[in-house]
Amino acid sequence: MAWTYILECRGGAYYVGSTGRELESRVWEHNHDDDLAASFTRKRRPVRVVYAEWFDTVDLAFEREKQLQGWRREKKLALIAERSGDLPRLSRNSSAGSRLPDS
Structure with missing residues (x-):
């Protein structure tokens, strides 16, 4: 199981990511774990999921992440x-x- 997700960060910024783990665990890391959170989200906590898509493979989720990152x-x-x-x-x-x- 893999996910592509969009987080809304403090200040209204959006962060696009993907994970091969449980989505809830990854969001917790963005909010609480300085070692595992992306530097972008560490500076803009708290974050919350506003969109998520499930994929069969991590490769597909990562491909979708890169596509969404290119969007305005x-x-x-x-x-x-x-x-x-x-x-x-x-x-x-x-x-x-x-x-x-x-x-």
Whole structure:
């Protein structure tokens, strides 16, 4: 079992990560363990999960993490709010009248 997740941090910043462990344990580490938390989240505690996807393999979760990390804030917010219809419009490759693949 693997997860890709988005954390909302103090101050409204978002952090995208992935883990091959239980999601709850990883979030606890972000909030409490200075050795295992990402430096980004250590400086912006507390954090909370606002979005998560489950994957069969860590490789797939990591691939999705990298994809989401490349998204602009507005597109991440649409994903979090479950506005999937807005995602193509918010793509960096999107232009008026064009249906390019979502990045």
